[in-house]
Every structure is written in structure tokens, then in C-alpha cells.
Amino acid sequence: MAAQLIADRYQLIERLGAGGFGEVWKALDVELGIMVALKRVRLDTDASEVERLKAAEASRAEARHAAALAFHPHIVAITNVAVDENGLPWLAMRHIPGRNLAEVLKSGPVSPQETGRIAAALLSALDSAHQAGIVHRDVKPANVMLDDDGGIFLTDFGIAKRRDGTVTDAFIGSVGYAAPERFNRKAFGIPNGPAGDLFSLGATLYHAVEGRPPFNQGSDDVPVGAVLHAVCYEPHPPMQRAGHLAPLIDGLLAKRAADRPDVEAALKLVGGRAAAADIKQEVASESDDRGAQIKTVTAPGAPEPESTITAIGAPSRPVGDSRELVAGPATETANPGMFAALDSIGQDPRRQASPSRHTRRPILLIALACSVVAAAAAIAEWLPKDNSYVPYSSPSTPPSSASLAPAKILSPPEYTSVNSIAFAPKGTALATADDNHNTYLWNTATGAITATLADPTSSQVNSVAFAPSGTLLATGDEQGDTYLWNAATGKITATLANPSGTQPAVESVAFAPNGTTLATSNGINLYLWNSATGKIATTLAGADGGNAIVDSVAFAPNGNTLAGANGAGKIYLWDVASGKITATFTDPTGGAVTAVAFSPNGTTLATADSSGNGYGGGDICVWDIATGKLIATLTDPTSTNVNSVAFSPDGTTVAAGDGAPVGNDWTGHAYTWSIETGKITATFADPKDSIYVKSVAFAPDGSTLAVGEGKGDTDLWRMAAH
Structure with a gap:
């Protein structure tokens, strides 16, 4: 393939890299006699001719728009688009012999002085791009090229977008360097604006001067979700080496877009007011330079050119440095379903400023920024459907009592409501029950399905519970039947048939602490079963006159009391031994009570409601069991139905999940509240923008919160130790 000629002009010499966005080749422009680099835009193998034509035209349009940047002394821009015989577009860019900043950093951090010089050059580049209406969207060390004479170049404008252009369906950028508003526009500002590039620049400069990225917690083996959370809600670690650059980097890394300095202010922070004027003058003078020469390269078998070619924008220098500058790892792709892996953490102390670095600028007519994409299928579903996607919809202030990271997303073979x-x-397994008549058992360490328990009547499964031994599992379905399963074998051990003979669904199941008694809610009745014999021990009937369906049941930790709540806004406590109601609580809003949960010490009960209208205004009420008094009301911040509630094992935190119609759409989140303060400590939004959250559960050790989503996934969120 090395002899292949693209568009009768570019002779492929050597493949330099490949990734999700495409592949990059070192090539010879046989028309101009210079070495170039070509990036082939990757399309699906089954792309139609129309799709190929559209891709080629889109590439041309972006190249035309970016043409205004071609002569900037610190920008490597697309200068040509060639289409091969298969209709695939290839992007041509200037070639810069040298290394990218990510490669340089593998040997150690650069000095504050050199970092300041890089900052000034990149600010100049971004200023010109932004004035042309172009946002880069992927500023990071791998896209900063350094040549052997100190030239500094911002590369890979191939994924840049006009600010007024069509928004892509994919997330584009690199997670550790992308601005918070890319993930939560509501909290931090409009995404894909110039301020986002400045945040990415701040992260790049931090990495350069400190020797590590600001949001990876000092390790390159950090879950993407942890990095996302750090970007959005955690301050970057204090800088030790930045010196006079600290105010600049701190400002650029402000969480809210509106709080970041603009380019002019940032340039002043680099080196005072004079620096801003100097760099602008440098750009103007270098962009106007028209006297440079480029040494030509002869194609194999081609005649020597008769004359040299005049290049625009830089003094001449010989071609032939042995190193080829290729953009480094973790460049993002425009392919939905992929997130870039984090850039390699590394450094290189050899880069020190030299007096000639501002005066010599190698320039070739066309060059490369190689997109090597490191993406993982395991996190493919994290991608937004559009750029308004909110993976962390937090309260007005970041979570203060927990450091959260989504550890895993459990995706079933068929998507339906969990x-x-x-x-x-023991926390090693998780059961999820769904609308598709299945209950899945998952290994929480690996995220793999270990068993699929199919409802025998192919009915929707509404509730699932483990016995305290962990060997027995109960499921209740829409037909009104309850099944007991051997958790190890996945086999049914008993069928607890619907006692009424009609079809009131089993809304909730719960095991007593003794592991033998099982409570089920069938319509308006509650039944206590002996799980060993499969027989009903007690029928608890008559609550609320038998007019309201019991939606949720829970045993107190001592097993002596059972709580049940119904759609009429009533919460009842039964004495398990006698079957008598011992207390009745009335939801203050009169709304349906959808879930109940006892605190670990059994002194309080949390209940979730929908505040009366069925379409919003939900609260979590916390009741004192001894007095029957309402002692706290935790208000859902989005005023939507609260569908589930759970206490953390230490009793300090309540989690809840919500979801209800908002206009023509649905939305849903999970939250945690501090019992002591009554304030929200964290907010979790489904990465796939789920319509609602039906179930939440804490791991027995409190390390993880599981959130069951309306679109089929169960998200596991890591909770910080208290």
C-alpha cells in the first residue's frame, strides 16, 4: 500500500498511526515535492455512497472554514481535503518534525518558563481560532507539537467545529482535559464555547508544569467516571512548581465557564500586560512573512523539481529530521460509543527555551496531526446523545461529603426498565428485576451476568430480595406470583402462588431478618409466608379499608415490625407476631407513598412520595418510630415523583431515585441526603439520560450505591468513606 497514490497527488510512504477517527500516513505530495501527512477519515465499512459523499463534503466545509487559521505561526490546520477512489476523504496538514508535548512529558515536567512560553503561543492560537468562530474542543498535551527549534504548534483542528455549526452526536474531547460544561451545562455554562478551550489549556499547562494531569488523582489507572467527577466537582491539587503561572492556571481551571479569564486577561497573567502585546505583534509579523523557502523532496522515480517552492509564513529549514511528530494517544473521535482513554502521564525535562526559539519557525506546506484513539467498549454507553447531556446534575454546590465515581454500568442483553x-x-452479587420478565444476577466486581432468572409466566418482575443467608432469592411478578430461587444454581425452589386467584400484582417482597419469613404485597393485602414450607403464615388485610394498593414493604432490623405504604398516602406499621396495626402515619402531602425503608438502628423510617398529583413534587419523609412524629422532610430538588428510598448501612445518609414527566419528556435522577443536615450531598444522573430511577440500594459495606434506571442499566456509583 506504500505505493498507493491518493487523489493522483499524495503517495503513501508509511503509516504513522491509526485510531477510531481514522488512520494517518506519511505521504509525499508529488505535485509540490514535499513530505506531508494525511489523515484518512474513518467511515463504517458499510457506509453508502451517499454517506461517503456527505463525509467528504463535511470535511471540505470544515477545511474551508479553518483556512483562516492556515497561516498562524502556532497552528497546524487542515490545508487540503483529498478524496480517494473509494470516496473516502483524507485530510492534509503541515508536517512538523519533532515531538508532541505528551511525548516530551514522559521524561518529566517542563520548567515554568517554558510552560509560560507554551501558554503564550497556545493562547495566541486559540485567540485567532475563536475570532474565526472555531472552537478546538480537544486541547491537550498530545495535540501540542514542539519542533526541534522551539516552535510550538496547536494541532488536530480536524475535530474543531464552528461555534454556529451543527452539533455532533458524539462527545469529542479528552475526559481529563474537557471542561465541566461539556458534562453539565446547567451547572457550569454553555458547552463547546471558547471558555471550554481555555479550561483544556489550563489542564494542559498544569500537566506540563506539574508533571501530571490535574484530575487523575495522581495515577493513570483511574476510572473515567472518577476523572469526570474530579473535573466537575473537585478542586485540582495545589501546584508545587508553577510559580508565577499559578494564578493563570487556577483561573483557567475555574469550574464555571463565566469565571475563567478570556484570552487577553490570560495573556497578561502569563507575563504582564507587555506579554499580550508582544505575542500579538509576533503573530502579526510572522503571519505576514512571505519570504520563506522550503526544501523540496523528490518522489521515488520522479524527476527533480526545477525550482524551489515559496512557502508562506516561516523561514526555511532543511527537511530530514529523523523524528516524525505524531499526535499522541487519547485523541477523541467523532464516533458515538467511544470515550478516549486518558493520556499517558509522562514528562521530558530536555525541553528548555533557547534564544532562537522565537525567531526560527520551520514550516512546510502540509502536515499531520495523528489521531490515535484509545477507546474502551466497556465505557461506550457513557457517550452523550447530544452536547446537552448531563452525567452529573449536581446541586448548586458540589457534593461535600462524598467523592463519587461510577464504578460500573451493568447493561442487560435487553433494555427495559429496571x-x-x-x-x-456479602455485596459480591447484585440482583436486578425488569419489565422483560427477567431477573439478572451480576458479579459486582466484574460487572458480568452470572445467572438469568426468567419469570415462568413471562411476566414483568416488580420486586426482588435476597434472604439474609444470600442463598435464597425472592421475586414478585405482575401476575401476582412470588418465586423463590436458589441463588447459586438459578433454579426455582418454590412457587408462592397468588393467594387471591385474581391478578393483583406483587408490588414488593421483603425477607425478615430471620431469613424464614417473607412479606409480599399483593394488591391491597400483605402476606407473610414461611419460605421453608411455601405456606402463608399470616394475612395482613384491612389497611385503609382495603381501598389502596400497598406499593412497598420493609421489615425493621429486629424483625418485629413490618412497614407498608400505599397509594392513598398511608404508612402502616404491623406487629409481625400478632398481625395487628400498631401505628399509622399520613403523608403530609396526601400523595401516593411509593417506598419505605428502616434506618439500620430501627428508630426511624424513611418514606418516599409523589406529593399528591402523581406527576411531581416528591419528598422523602423521615419518621420517628417511637413517637410517630415527622422529624425531617427531604425535598426532591426537581419536584418529580420519588420512586425509591434507601438508608446507608451507617444510617447517616438517605438515597432516593426520582422520575416523572416534564413537558413531553421524562427525566430522572438519584440523590443522597445527609440525615444530620437534611441537605443533598450528591446528585447522580444516568449517563444515558434515563427517563426515571425506580430503585436504589446501598452495598452492605456502604461503598457503592446501585441505581436502577428506566432505560435498562444499573449504575454502580462509588461512595467515599465517611
Whole structure:
């Protein structure tokens, strides 16, 4: 393939790299006699001719728009688009012999002085791009090229977008360097604006001067979700080496877009007011330079050119440096379903400023920024559907009591609503029940399905619970039947048939602490079963006159009391031994009570409601069991139905999930509140923008919160130790 000629002009010499966005080749422009680099835009193998034509035209349009940047002394821009015989577009860019900043940093951080010089050059480049209406969207060390004479170049404008252009369906950028508003526009500002590039620049400068990225917690083996959370809600670690650059980097890394300095202010922070004027003058003078020469390269078998070619924008220098500058790892792709892996953490102390670095600028007519994409299928579903996607919809202030990271997303083979989830007592397994008549058992360490328990009547499964031993699992379905399963074998051990003979669904199941008694809510009735014999021990009937369906049941930790709540806004406590109601609580809003949960010490009960209208205004009420008094009301911040509630094992935190119609759409989140303060400590939004959250559950050790989503996934969020 090395002899292949692209568009009768570019002779492919050597492949330099490949990734999700395409592949990059070192090539010879046989028309001009210079070495170039070509990036082939990757399309699906089954792309139609129309799709190929559209891709080629889109590439041309972006190249035309970016043409205004071609002569900037610190920008490597697309200068040509060639289409091969298969209709695939290839992007041509200037070639810069040298290394990218990510490669340089593998040997150690650069000095504050050199970092300041890089900052000034990149600010100049971004200023010109932004004035032309172009946002880069992927500023990071791998896209900063350094040549052997100190030239500094911002590369890979191939994924840049006009600010007024069509928004892509994919997330584009690199997670550790992308601005918070890319993930939560509501909290931090409009995404894909110039301020986002400045945040990415701040992260790049931090990495350069400190020797590590600002948001990876000092390790390159950090879950993407942890990095996302750090970008959005955690301050970057204090800088030790930045010196006079600290105010600049701190300002650029402000969480809210509106709080970051603009380019002019940032240039002043680099080196005072004079620096801003100097760099602008440098750009103007270098962009106007028209006297440079480029040494030509002869194609194999081609005649020597008869004359040299006049290049625009830089003094001449010989071609032939042995190193080829290729953009480094973790460049993002425009392919939905992929997130870039984090850039390699590394450094290189050899880069020190030399007096000639501002005066000599090698320039060739066309060059490369190689997109090597490191993406993982395991995190493919994190991608937004559009750029308004909110993976972390936080309260007005960041979470203060927990450092959260989504550890895993459990995606079933068939997507449907997750109605109920339950951890096994040891926390090593998780059960999820869904609308598609299946209950899945998951290994929480690997995220793999270990068993699929199919409802025998192919009915929707509404509730699932583990016995305290962890060996027995109960599921309740829409037909009104309850099944007991051997958790190890996945086999049914008993069928607890619908006692009424009609079809009141089993809305909730719960095991007593003794592991033998099982409570089920069938319509208006509650039944206590002996799980060993499969027989009903007690029928609890008559609550609220038998007019309201019991939606949720829970045993107190001592097993003596059972709580049940119904759609009429009533919460009842039964004495398990006698079957008598011992207390009745009335929801203050009169709304349906959808879930109940006892605190670990059994002194309080949390209940979730929909505040009366069925379409919003939900609260979590916390009741004192001894007095029957309402002692706290935790208000859902989005005023939507609260569908589930759970206490953390230490009793300090309540989690809840919500979801209800908002206009023509649905939305849903999970939250945690501090019992002591009554304030929200964290907010979790489904990465796939789920329509609602039906179930939440804490792992037995409190390390993880599981959130069952309306679109089929169960998200596992890591909770910080208290």
C-alpha cells in the first residue's frame, strides 16, 4: 500500500498511526515535492455512497472554514481535503518534525518558563481560532507539537467545529482535559464555547508544569467516571512548581465557564500586560512573512523539481529530521460509543527555551496531526446523545461529603426498565428485576451476568430480595406470583402462588431478618409466608379499608415490625407476631407513598412520595418510630415523583431515585441526603439520560450505591468513606 497514490497527488510512504477517527500516513505530495501527512477519515465499512459523499463534503466545509487559521505561526490546520477512489476523504496538514508535548512529558515536567512560553503561543492560537468562530474542543498535551527549534504548534483542528455549526452526536474531547460544561451545562455554562478551550489549556499547562494531569488523582489507572467527577466537582491539587503561572492556571481551571479569564486577561497573567502585546505583534509579523523557502523532496522515480517552492509564513529549514511528530494517544473521535482513554502521564525535562526559539519557525506546506484513539467498549454507553447531556446534575454546590465515581454500568442483553435491585448480603452479587420478565444476577466486581432468572409466566418482575443467608432469592411478578430461587444454581425452589386467584400484582417482597419469613404485597393485602414450607403464615388485610394498593414493604432490623405504604398516602406499621396495626402515619402531602425503608438502628423510617398529583413534587419523609412524629422532610430538588428510598448501612445518609414527566419528556435522577443536615450531598444522573430511577440500594459495606434506571442499566456509583 506504500505505493498507493491518493487523489493522483499524495503517495503513501508509511503509516504513522491509526485510531477510531481514522488512520494517518506519511505521504509525499508529488505535485509540490514535499513530505506531508494525511489523515484518512474513518467511515463504517458499510457506509453508502451517499454517506461517503456527505463525509467528504463535511470535511471540505470544515477545511474551508479553518483556512483562516492556515497561516498562524502556532497552528497546524487542515490545508487540503483529498478524496480517494473509494470516496473516502483524507485530510492534509503541515508536517512538523519533532515531538508532541505528551511525548516530551514522559521524561518529566517542563520548567515554568517554558510552560509560560507554551501558554503564550497556545493562547495566541486559540485567540485567532475563536475570532474565526472555531472552537478546538480537544486541547491537550498530545495535540501540542514542539519542533526541534522551539516552535510550538496547536494541532488536530480536524475535530474543531464552528461555534454556529451543527452539533455532533458524539462527545469529542479528552475526559481529563474537557471542561465541566461539556458534562453539565446547567451547572457550569454553555458547552463547546471558547471558555471550554481555555479550561483544556489550563489542564494542559498544569500537566506540563506539574508533571501530571490535574484530575487523575495522581495515577493513570483511574476510572473515567472518577476523572469526570474530579473535573466537575473537585478542586485540582495545589501546584508545587508553577510559580508565577499559578494564578493563570487556577483561573483557567475555574469550574464555571463565566469565571475563567478570556484570552487577553490570560495573556497578561502569563507575563504582564507587555506579554499580550508582544505575542500579538509576533503573530502579526510572522503571519505576514512571505519570504520563506522550503526544501523540496523528490518522489521515488520522479524527476527533480526545477525550482524551489515559496512557502508562506516561516523561514526555511532543511527537511530530514529523523523524528516524525505524531499526535499522541487519547485523541477523541467523532464516533458515538467511544470515550478516549486518558493520556499517558509522562514528562521530558530536555525541553528548555533557547534564544532562537522565537525567531526560527520551520514550516512546510502540509502536515499531520495523528489521531490515535484509545477507546474502551466497556465505557461506550457513557457517550452523550447530544452536547446537552448531563452525567452529573449536581446541586448548586458540589457534593461535600462524598467523592463519587461510577464504578460500573451493568447493561442487560435487553433494555427495559429496571424495577427493583438488591445486593446480596456479602455485596459480591447484585440482583436486578425488569419489565422483560427477567431477573439478572451480576458479579459486582466484574460487572458480568452470572445467572438469568426468567419469570415462568413471562411476566414483568416488580420486586426482588435476597434472604439474609444470600442463598435464597425472592421475586414478585405482575401476575401476582412470588418465586423463590436458589441463588447459586438459578433454579426455582418454590412457587408462592397468588393467594387471591385474581391478578393483583406483587408490588414488593421483603425477607425478615430471620431469613424464614417473607412479606409480599399483593394488591391491597400483605402476606407473610414461611419460605421453608411455601405456606402463608399470616394475612395482613384491612389497611385503609382495603381501598389502596400497598406499593412497598420493609421489615425493621429486629424483625418485629413490618412497614407498608400505599397509594392513598398511608404508612402502616404491623406487629409481625400478632398481625395487628400498631401505628399509622399520613403523608403530609396526601400523595401516593411509593417506598419505605428502616434506618439500620430501627428508630426511624424513611418514606418516599409523589406529593399528591402523581406527576411531581416528591419528598422523602423521615419518621420517628417511637413517637410517630415527622422529624425531617427531604425535598426532591426537581419536584418529580420519588420512586425509591434507601438508608446507608451507617444510617447517616438517605438515597432516593426520582422520575416523572416534564413537558413531553421524562427525566430522572438519584440523590443522597445527609440525615444530620437534611441537605443533598450528591446528585447522580444516568449517563444515558434515563427517563426515571425506580430503585436504589446501598452495598452492605456502604461503598457503592446501585441505581436502577428506566432505560435498562444499573449504575454502580462509588461512595467515599465517611
